[in-house]
Amino acid sequence: MSSLIKHPRDFYAGLMYSAVGLGAIIIARDYNMGTSVRMGPGYFPTMLGGLLVLVGAISMVRSFFNKGEGIPAFSWKEIVLVLGSVVLFGVLVRGAGLVPSLILLVIVSAWASDQFRLKTALLLAVLTSVFSALVFVKGLGLPFAIIGPWFGI
């Protein structure tokens, strides 16, 4: 299959457009289409879905004829650590509170860098979270617990 695809970027981008467009059309079947005089909630999304499928199809067909560079490798370590640290923060912030969840966010995300040192990261984590607690909670009055209910304080 890969020998057929001469332009992987066009192919996969086209695949993405078509999949999203098709998905939109399928989901929008549950919405009232209406008529062109009184457009229902399904009218515009179906139209866009159709256009997206069209663009995707052209891109995929084109990828069989035009030559193009391959897609560079994904840096999984960076993706998992950076995005994971953010998700972790979202999961923990209510229960553990702002400071503990920020400390974890900084350490996990800093790990994504080649120059990661645990000591520096720890120091940075403590400084950033204390600063954030002072500025955002004490200063701007955002509704976060600095130390959350999980710690029973």
Place this chain on the structure above:
Amino acid sequence: MDILANLSLGFSTAFSLANLFYCFVGVVLGTLIGVLPGLGPVATIAMLLPVTFSFQPVTALIMLAGIFYGAQYGGSTTAILVNLPGEASSVITALDGHAMAKRGEAGKALATAAIGSFIAGTIATFLIALFAPPLAEMALKFGPAEYFSLLVLGLVVSIVLAHGSLLHALGMIFLGLLLGIIGTDVNSGAERFTFGAPWLADGVNFVVLAMGMYGLGEIINNLEKKDKRDLMLKSVSGLRLSWAEFKHILPSVLRGTTVGSFLGILPGGGAVLSSFASYAVEKKVAKSTVPFGEGAIEGVAGPESANNAGSQTSFIPMLTLGIPSNPTMAIMIGAMMIHSIQPGPSVLSEQPALFWGLIASMWIGNLFLIVLNLPLIGLWVKLITAPYHLMFPVIIVFCAIGVISINNTEWDVFMMAFFGLAGYVFSKLECEPAPMLLGFILGPMMEEYLRRALLMSSGDFSVFFTRPLSATLLVVAAVAMVVVLMPSISKKREETFKE
């Protein structure tokens, strides 16, 4: 004169203590992020949006605008001194500016950039004051059909001016339009594409999307590039131009201002394209004693003036029509909406103090910038070498807190992570996120105008072609599309972007 009365209203607004202070804060922050690697104006404005909730709307906009044009100044400093443009709009400046620095003329290059930017900023401020009122007045006469056609034209022009593949720009626009209509349909009350999730009922928040794509996605990209920033100059001297030198660069500055002012108005234009186009013009027109690319002062003066002029005139379509011409303007629209101001032609008549105050603040901000950047250059130089491995976790912290504070829900944090991944995948596929962001903002507007236009015409699509103004706009869009698809032109377009 109306203009003078308007400008004096603007200056009296902008000269209030709070507005002056936040204008200053904005341009300092802007210069800072311009100098610091890997943090752009879109992500910064998105991060600071929650901080401005408690501000007066005009104060919030003044500060956020300051970040935007301040970043152009800061970006050119790094371009000249370390050959690493802090912002995309300074890529071109690095060519000749850094060559000048290597020759020991860093001070002269920096002074040229700052003075050129200031002149361009001044002229652009007047252009906005001159052209915004008639445009807004014209836009007030627009019916839904005209608005729909205008949005089509805007999106088409943004495709034409986008980097890379036209087809992908088109795909990204449709993707953005679709993403924009997630949530409750204002007309029928039906929830669309929410999968029954209550946190999607209000749709995807623009800040969440922008921070994911431009904040997190960029960080992952920067981490894999692993470039080192070595500062070649420890101190900079000779930060002034002689009268003869000033007279020498003035034509380039004015040409750059013209190019930039024009391109800034076009959708998809703005600072980046302006600097590239101006460099191409200078290469053709200027009679430089030094070859371009080897430290021609015209190659700094033109593009630097152009990117500043362009970044300011891009406010014209945003303020008068409510149409963003680049992602930064899209986020400014988001900021206005948070302060319950509906961007569009009515802003000028209903909120004159806000409108003119913002414009006057731009000129004051430019004045601050020239003061900040020339004498304080040493301070910024030190920041250039700020270690990225310590910076990016802090950026993530601000993104996370910023996003969760908008609606106080952790689902926005998860969504931001999702868009971070999406932004990274898009960059691997060479799909530009900018057209998608435009589509996202314009999606709900477009649907609404289409619905209204068709309601008024009893479902007849020909209404877009029978109303003269609407037809003109669509013809212009069609011509732009055809022109860019012609093989000879599309080849030229690729060359321009490669330069």
